[in-house]
Amino acid sequence: MEQSVLHRTLRDIAAVLVVAIFMFPLFWWALTSIKPMYAIFNKDHVVVFDFVPTLINYAVVLLGWSRAEIAIESGSTFGVGGTSSYDSRQTILDSIIVSVGSTALTMVVAVLAAYALSRMTFRTRTGFLNWVLGQRFMPPIAIIVPLVLMYKAAGMRDTDNLFMGYVGLILIYALMNLPIAVLLMKSFFDDVPKDVDEAAMIDGATRWQTFRRIVLPMVRGGIAAAAVLCFIFAWTEFLLSLFLTTIIRTVPVKITTFVTSTGSEWGFISALGTAAVIPGFIFILLVQRHLVRGLTLGSLKE
Amino acid sequence: MASVTVSNVRKTYGDVEVIHGIDLDIADGSFVVLLGPSGCGKSTLLRMIAGLETVTSGDIAIAGRRVNGVHPKDRNIAMVFQNYALYAHMNVKDNMSFSLKLAKRPQSEIDEKVGWAARILNLEPYLARYPRELSGGQRQRVAMGRAIVRDPAVFLFDEPLSNLDAKLRVQMRTEIKELHERLKTTTVYVTHDQIEAMTMADRIVILRDGIIEQIGSPLDVYDHPANLFVAEFIGSPAMNLLKGVVDGNSVRMDSGVVLPLPPERNPGQGRKVVYGVRPEHMGPGTGTGIKATVNVTEPTGPDLHIYADLGGEEICAITSERLTLSRGDTISFNPRLDRIHLFDAGTGKAIT
Numbered sequence: 001m002e003q004s005v006l007h008r009t010l011r012d013i014a015a016v017l018v019v020a021i022f023m024f025p026l027f028w029w030a031l032t033s034i035k036p037m038y039a040i041f042n043k044d045h046v047v048v049f050d051f052v053p054t055l056i057n058y059a060v061v062l063l064g065w066s067r068a069e070i071a072i073e074s075g076s077t078f079g080v081g082g083t084s085s086y087d088s089r090q091t092i093l094d095s096i097i098v099s100v101g102s103t104a105l106t107m108v109v110a111v112l113a114a115y116a117l118s119r120m121t122f123r124t125r126t127g128f129l130n131w132v133l134g135q136r137f138m139p140p141i142a143i144i145v146p147l148v149l150m151y152k153a154a155g156m157r158d159t160d161n162l163f164m165g166y167v168g169l170i171l172i173y174a175l176m177n178l179p180i181a182v183l184l185m186k187s188f189f190d191d192v193p194k195d196v197d198e199a200a201m202i203d204g205a206t207r208w209q210t211f212r213r214i215v216l217p218m219v220r221g222g223i224a225a226a227a228v229l230c231f232i233f234a235w236t237e238f239l240l241s242l243f244l245t246t247i248i249r250t251v252p253v254k255i256t257t258f259v260t261s262t263g264s265e266w267g268f269i270s271a272l273g274t275a276a277v278i279p280g281f282i283f284i285l286l287v288q289r290h291l292v293r294g295l296t297l298g299s300l301k302e
Numbered sequence: 303m304a305s306v307t308v309s310n311v312r313k314t315y316g317d318v319e320v321i322h323g324i325d326l327d328i329a330d331g332s333f334v335v336l337l338g339p340s341g342c343g344k345s346t347l348l349r350m351i352a353g354l355e356t357v358t359s360g361d362i363a364i365a366g367r368r369v370n371g372v373h374p375k376d377r378n379i380a381m382v383f384q385n386y387a388l389y390a391h392m393n394v395k396d397n398m399s400f401s402l403k404l405a406k407r408p409q410s411e412i413d414e415k416v417g418w419a420a421r422i423l424n425l426e427p428y429l430a431r432y433p434r435e436l437s438g439g440q441r442q443r444v445a446m447g448r449a450i451v452r453d454p455a456v457f458l459f460d461e462p463l464s465n466l467d468a469k470l471r472v473q474m475r476t477e478i479k480e481l482h483e484r485l486k487t488t489t490v491y492v493t494h495d496q497i498e499a500m501t502m503a504d505r506i507v508i509l510r511d512g513i514i515e516q517i518g519s520p521l522d523v524y525d526h527p528a529n530l531f532v533a534e535f536i537g538s539p540a541m542n543l544l545k546g547v548v549d550g551n552s553v554r555m556d557s558g559v560v561l562p563l564p565p566e567r568n569p570g571q572g573r574k575v576v577y578g579v580r581p582e583h584m585g586p587g588t589g590t591g592i593k594a595t596v597n598v599t600e601p602t603g604p605d606l607h608i609y610a611d612l613g614g615e616e617i618c619a620i621t622s623e624r625l626t627l628s629r630g631d632t633i634s635f636n637p638r639l640d641r642i643h644l645f646d647a648g649t650g651k652a653i654t
Contacts, residue, residue, distance in 0.1 A: 195383045196388075196389065198352075199381065199387040199388075200389070202374045202380065203375070203380075203401035204375040204404040204405055204452075205400075206375070214389055217391040218390055218391055220391075
């Protein structure tokens with residue numbers, strides 16, 4: 001399509017503006033995380049850039065610096081009580097284990113379920129689909145009390161066993177993400193024409209070989225997309241994590257503990273918040289090469 | 303190589319029967335085309351031979367072995383699909399060798415077979431390419447390559463050319479026919495395109511609404527259509543079919559137009575018939591004959607198609623003469639009496 005220079009320029013400006021609007025909170029958050037105390041809270045004016053950047057907030061949440069270490073480094077007492085409760089290394093590790101574990105579990109179950117729903121006919125198929133969708137309508141808060149009791153009875157809550165804590169959260173996140181993952185994967189499987197399955201079967205493949213060697217590689221992009229979604233949902237989940245475990249503090253739950261009776265530690269909150277973007281970012285980087293459009297391109301006449 | 307036998311095969315979906323008891327013998331090494339309009343059950347029949355659809359009742363045998371309950375992979379068949387159904391994540395070579403790898407053939411044999419197929423199909427320069435990097439014709443050739451490397455007993459083609467543009471279709475038609483001449487593998491080919499059927503088939507099976515209307519060689523079904531449906535379906539432009547009543551040695555249309563019959567044919571005085579004559583046998587001219595009024599003429603290059611009004615019916619005639627005609631002109635027809643077809647107006651069956 002032929003476009004005038006003016007048209008193109010306007011479009012580019014609009015694109016930059018929209019991106020800027022969405023990126024601004026993230027930018028401000030990251031900026032806050034490297035501000036010293038006086039720049040975060042200033043009663044006279046909003047400090048934007050005229051401050052001396054500091055990594056002390058990160059040192060506290062990611063390295064577990066003590067108050068004494070802060071004092072030595074910054075030459076001030078930083079206005080903080082104890083700092084040990086701000087050490088978030090275990091929190092980040094826990095979040096990674098739970099998110100990756102639940103994503104893996106979700107995807108294994110969802111891919112198999114979605115293939116069956118897409119390709120096989122069985123008696124309860126339609127009802128099953130609606131039931132899957134129905135799970136998505138129910139807000140977790142509606143079932144949190146029975147869930148807590150179930151988790152308690154199963155020994156996954158109020159336990160010192162870290163492993164049981166992980167199992168508990170991985171299970172509930174997988175359950176939480178399964179409906180959306182199954183529906184998403186089903187639509188990706190539906191996009192792969194059945195002729196391809198049939199061609200593979202005539203070529204001598206069993207049902208499993210057809211699935212494993214032909215159809216699965218063709219929905220790689222869908223798996224990557226669904227996995228990213230599941231990971232992000234698990235990574236940012238708050239309510240279930242707050243109620244269903246006492247031993248694990250995931251990042252969202254941990255951050256709420258930074259709001260204390262003596263004030264909100266905005267420096268630490270922003271540092272952990274900014275740091276928490278990074279694992280998700282890495283995860284997306286890892287799967288993004290599969291996130292190419294038109295993976296089935298060429299299989300069929302369009 | 304093998305014969306295929308279909309005996310009294312029926313197929314129902316729920317309460318709807320779509321194939322009504324079909325019997326068909328496909329000889330070893332022959333090229334049989336299943337031809338019919340969409341919805342006639344030709345694809346369903348092919349898919350039942352392939353094992354992709356279950357057979358409701360009746361038997362299908364390949365090489366004398368009943369295969370009703372046999373998995374497609376164990377039928378020793380290969381199929382080419384309308385939309386190619388290539389494996390998009392594999393390159394051409396892997397697409398073609400997939401079945402051989404599944405069968406755990408030695409690598410040397412795989413390389414040899416794929417190389418052989420690629421040579422036959424002119425795919426050698428493209429072995430490392432992915433389907434998305436190929437043109438439509440090349441993709442179709444890959445789909446065929448995937449079928450021939452297996453050296454199957456039967457080839458099944460499900461409208462393989464209908465996604466190609468006209469020029470490529472003609473070219474691929476020839477290629478498929480050459481391939482068959484070369485391999486002599488029993489082939490069942492489904493199409494709705496009667497030109498494809500005419501040009502490629504040893505035998506044409508014309509289907510309508512789940513029953514066989516006629517089986518015969520291309521010229522046989524063209525020259526001797528068994529009923530009105532076949533007469534209308536085969537040939538382009540279609541056969542002129544004019545209703546009338548037998549009156550002595552002619553057929554009189556409702557409009558009073560009298561159509562001549564050959565002297566040896568006497569279907570019976572007063573019988574209601576349909577008088578059929580192909581456009582190329584209409585014998586248009588300017589002298590004596592059946593008078594009609596020209597509506598439109600279409601020069602195709604070698605021929606001239608004349609559409610004319612004959613007693614309220616539009617008829618078509620083809621001539622290679624360079625007639626100069628315009629709308630409203632009067633034209634006369636002298637149909638070739640030895641190429642007249644007569645059908646019973648009630649049953650639609652040919653009167654011989």
